[in-house]
Structures are given as structure tokens and as C-alpha cells.
Amino acid sequence: MASVTLTDVRKVYHGGVEAVRGVSFEVADGSFCVLVGPSGCGKSTLLRMIAGLETISGGTVRIGERVVNAIEPADRDIAMVFQNYALYPHMSVYDNMAYGLRNRGTPKAEIDARVREAARILDVEPYLDRRPKALSGGQRQRVAMGRAIVRKPQVFLFDEPLSNLDAKLRVQMRVEIKRLQRSLGVTSIYVTHDQVEAMTLSDQLVVMNAGQVEQIGTPTELYRRPATRFVAGFLGSPAMNFIPAVLRDDGAVSVGERRVAVSAGAGGGRAGLPVELGIRPEDLRVAASAPGTLPLEIEFVEELGATQLIHGRIDGVAATVQVATGAAPTEGTLALAVEPAATHLFEPESGRRL
């Protein structure tokens, strides 16, 4: 196994598109790193540079101790699972999995043992003689995983491997990938734009935006203390509410005429500064109308079963609150209270956390 280290990695495509602009992070040996970000932010490009499928315009990529910038994909000792599976259509499932081992001159008996072992783990034993086109999407996905694990590589790379599956299968495969990665202990880098996948799979979460890293940390850290407004808005579903406010000098902000207490120490000594007050829908509580509460004019309600999302406006700004079903009226105006510790303040221009 090996760690993966990126140092100031850049990618400029022909025609001058700067897809990746100076990304640095380290994935510890055996850990599961998820790259997440909106479409076009450069996740795939970064992953493909690690795989060796795309040249590196600047910076270095290390796998273990070795700088791999100039090393062929075949010699990087990695395996990759593609979004469209990229199975070899003219080969049986068995041959698909055996291909990489045969290319490396592995003895026949060992190939057979490893392929059968992988097929057993992934539950594709009955299909070993079939061609990929005779498999369902989920089975193809498993074969693609099998092709990656038989090689026992140093690093697994995944590029949105679940996005072609239906919602139920996606959840199921997500759990399996996690379990497999845990049991094999192979360093993994996983690209997705799905923040639920990102949160659930990762040991280390890297949020990217416009070719740069916004924040790196454990999913909990990023969820609890997003470093930028972008990360705050990107992680969590339903998304965080952002309400314009003004800093005061008494550990609180003003939302309109109302004083709302915020987490201690935020933006001390800069009274009068306009800020954005971020509050997650589940951190808002329905309370009796009081001076420190925020009034939500209800527009409509979404039912989620155990909980409901109440959508409305606070001082004309769209906001959402998540409550247990039946715990709040669904019409009129709600008074909402928030724990100071559950508030986040961001500078409107830079988007940085205060």
C-alpha cells in the first residue's frame, strides 16, 4: 500500500483551459479520500492525472515515495473504475478480470485463484463466462470492481462509479465499496459530485471548486466547521440557509432589527461589518415568538416521512427548516430559534468563515 501526495498540481488543457489550479493534499496510506465538487470543477482531471491518463502541467504527484509524473499508467500500480465501467466488450467476465494479470505475466494458477476469489467477494461467480453486454448495470459495476481488486494495486481510483446506477442500487454499492475498501485496506481516491456519497464514504474529504481546493478534512469537520460559504452550501442536504446580517460588538449579529446570538469569538471587534449568517435547516428550532427568534413566513411544505421540510422566507430571503413531522404548524409564520454554537458566519465577498 502507499500514500498519495499531490504538490501544487496544475493542469492546463490545449486551448488554455485551466482545469486544475495548484492543488496540494496528501492521502494517507490505506485511507479513503473523496474528491467532491460541482460539475466542471476539475475532479476527473485531477484523478486522471494521478492515473497517468492526462499529462501533468505543473507540480508533482507522488505515489508512496515515488514521483510518478513521467511514469506510464501501467507502471503506477493503480487500478481505476470508470463511470461507464469500460469493460472489454469482446471478453468474458473472467477474461476481463484476468486481463491485467496476464499482461503482467502472472502464473496461470494464480490468475485463476485471484479471479475466482474476486468473483466470490463480489458475487459475480455465476457470470464468469458471460460477456459484459449480457449483464445488468449493477453486475457490470461489480465486474469493474473485480477487475480493479484482482490486481492488488497500491491505489484504487474511482471516477463517479455509481452514477449510472439507480438510486437503490447506488446506496447498496456504496456500502459495498466502503466495506471492500476497509477489508482490503487499499488507499482509495474517489470522485463524485454527490455530497451524500462524499460524506458517507470518506475518511478524508476534499471539496473542490473551480480547479482549486476549498477545504480538506474529515466529513464531520467539514460539516461542522465549513471554511467557506461554498463548502457550507455544498455539503448537507437540504442546503444551509444563508441570511444577510450585520456584526455587532456583543457576540451577536443583527438580522434586521433582531439580535441573534452567534458562536463565541466569531468576528470579534469588527462591528458594523455585513456578514452572511449560515444556519443548517436541522439546527433551527420552532420556538415561541421572542426577541431573538427569526420569523419564517411559510410558503410550502415537503414531506420526507419522519421529518418535513418547511420552506418559506425570513425577511424576504428563502429559508428552510427541518422539523419532525407534525411538530410545527404548516401555515402562517413560524418563530425560529437557533443555538449560538450552530451558527456560521461568512464574509460576503471572500466567502471565508469568520
Next chain:
Amino acid sequence: MEKRAVFGNRALPYALLAPQIAITLIFFYWPAAQAVRQSFLVEDAFGLSTEFVWFENYIHLFTDPGYYRTLWTTVVFSTAVTVMSLSVALLLAVMADREIKGATGYRTLLIWPYAVAPAVAGVLWIFMLDPSLGIIAQGLRRLGIDWNPRLNGTHAMIQVVLASSWKQISYNFLFFLAGLQAIPKSVIEAAAIDGARPWRRFWTIILPLLSPTTFFLVVVNIVYAFFETFGTIDAMTGGGPAKATETLVYKVYADGRLGGDLGGSAAQSVILMAIVIGLTAIQFRFIERKVTY
């Protein structure tokens, strides 16, 4: 879903089909029937009398060592043309596929030879390969090869193979390029990560995935080499020297038109027809099964 046009007037569909049917009948079935009839007849040298001889023309043909020699020449020629035009086209297509950005201009250039008439292609190559004038011949002479297709049968064969293949390369190229572009890029990338070097990728991934295209082109090229190279051969060598470049189709012309043996020539035509029908049948069978994986 069934798609059918409904005509109010029952005669109209027949009227619309009539021209096509008439053309097929007049220009294909009628001559074909004529050829079959002719192949059972023997005509004297002056065309004054004809005699019905059953299969005598065929027996004559199959007992003639010259016919087998021509058959062998045709096999050698067709194989050489098919292999040469397919492999060069594939090589060019692989190169174009890699650098697809510049390929529009490249593609246009490569398709040009296809628009050149066979006889013109022959003349073009005659100029280049002419023993006294041609630049290629001069180059060969400098290398110590006494290039003389007018006297040397092998040289003549090489000459017609070159000219005939050259014409077909552009056609094959387009099909190969389309085939290559249809292979998902990620499959090639997966193979690269799986440790296959470019050469191995070509043999184990690209070529197998191209096999439907290749099969189609093999049949097309054999048919081409058999039947459509007449103009090239006629312009370059006239079947010579000493019949070294005489293919089956050329022999039909040489025996019938030049030799005046209409019956024997017709019998040869009928055999060629059978070959075409056979090749077409093979092709349809495989297209139906799609030669897929």
C-alpha cells in the same frame, strides 16, 4: 412496429416500382440470362453458325491448365490487394485516430484517391513505375533492382497490386477510422492501466473490437479485387506479360472480346456470377449475425 404505406390506387405502387424493375431486368437479368444461354453455345469464328453444346464450354474450361493459372493469379492478386489495402488503411486510420484534431484535412486528402477512375489510377502508377521514366523505377534501379514490369511478370504483378490497393485505401481508411472512433476511449485507457503496452493494446483490444469492420472490408475488397480492377489492369499491363497479371475478369474480356471465344467467355462469366453470389451470401449472413462480441 410495422411501417407500411397505404396506397389508394392498387396500380400506383407497381407503377412506382416499374422503372427500377425495368432497369434491373434490362441491365442485369437480361445480360445474365444471355450469358447463361451463351455459355451452352459454340459459335464459329465468323459468327455464321451456332451450335448448342450443353456443358462443353465448361468442361473445356475446367480441363484447361490456363484457366487454373488465371484462377491462381486472381487469388494471389486479390489476397495481395486485400491485405495491402487493409493494412495500410488500418495503419493510417490508427495514426489519424490518435491525432484526430488535424484529421479533417487529413481525411479529405486520404479520400481523394477513391474519386480517381481506375484507368487514371493505372496511368498514374504507370508514370511512376515506368522503367525508363518513372521516379520509383529510377529509385529502384539505383538500389540495384532491375525494375521491368514489361518483361518481368512478378514486377508487373507488384505494379497492378500497388495501383489497385492504392485506390481502395481511402475507402478502407474511412471505415476503419469510423470503427476506431466508435471504440470508447475509456476502454483503451482501462487497458493501459491494466498494463497493456500500445502494441499489445492494439492486438488484444483494438483489433478484436474492429473485427466487424474488418470482416466487412475483407469481403468488399475481395469483390473489388475480383471485379473492379479491370480498368487498372487493362491500362497498366493488359494482363501481361505472358498473362502474368490476367485475372478471371480480365480473361473473360481477353477470351471473349479479343479471342472471339464467346461461349467459353460466357461460361467464365457464369462462374464469376456464382462467385459474386457466394460472396454476397457470406456477407449477408455475417451482417445479420453482426459479427459482434
